[in-house]
Amino acid sequence: xxxxxxxxxxxxxxxxxxxxxxxxxxxxxxxxxxxxxxxxxxxxxxxxxxxxxxxxxxxxxxxxxxxxxxxxxxxxxxxxxxxxxxxxxxxxxxxxxxxxxxxxxxxxxxxxxxxxxxxxxxxxxxxxxxxxxxxxxxxxxxxxxxxxxxxxxxxxxxxxxxxxxxxxxxxxxxxxxxxxxxxxxxxxxxxxxxxxxxxxx
Numbered sequence: 118x119x120x121x122x123x124x125x126x127x128x129x130x131x132x133x134x135x136x137x138x139x140x141x142x143x144x145x146x147x148x149x150x151x152x153x154x155x156x157x158x159x160x161x162x163x164x165x166x167x168x169x170x171x172x173x174x175x176x177x178x179x180x181x182x183x184x185x186x187x188x189x190x191x192x193x194x195x196x197x198x199x200x201x202x203x204x205x206x207x208x209x210x211x212x213x214x215x216x217x218x219x220x221x222x223x224x225x226x227x228x229x230x231x232x233x234x235x236x237x238x239x240x241x242x243x244x245x246x247x248x249x250x251x252x253x254x255x256x257x258x259x260x261x262x263x264x265x266x267x268x269x270x271x272x273x274x275x276x277x278x279x280x281x282x283x284x285x286x287x288x289x290x291x292x293x294x295x296x297x298x299x300x301x302x303x304x305x306x307x308x309x310x311x312x313x314x315x316x317x318x
Contacts, residue, residue, distance in 0.1 A: 139187035165209035258293035
């Protein structure tokens, strides 16, 4: 962390205060926010889109919107991380919709290539197969799995990121887990990290 960002940490204790500083166009505080949140936002983009370049674009778009909208920040809300999750997820869903309209062939290619980076990092064939199964889910179901299992958000926070009420989100997550469980079984994988049960979390 830079010296400017470190000073910003000491001077600015919470998200509302950070956003007040961003509204005044404090570049040091913006760098602090980027350092704190960019990796998580890129990760969401990659899990949803399976493309590192698009994931970087999503992260930059979300952070730029935070900077642009700082003056309209509502105090006492769920915080910067939750706001960025929502913006990033909406950007991903928009890109997935455009892919479908642009070419019927793009989505299967994305599913095939999404796991490749992970297989170079972690062990390996099973993880790649799980990610392929996640990538094959319907967009909303994939979003529910990514936010809860990969990003570790609570159901309430994930529902907020998808702009859904909690009951609707839990129903979506239930369907997503069932679909993923069936897909994993077809791929010959039984019981992966708590994602194999049909009940809602």
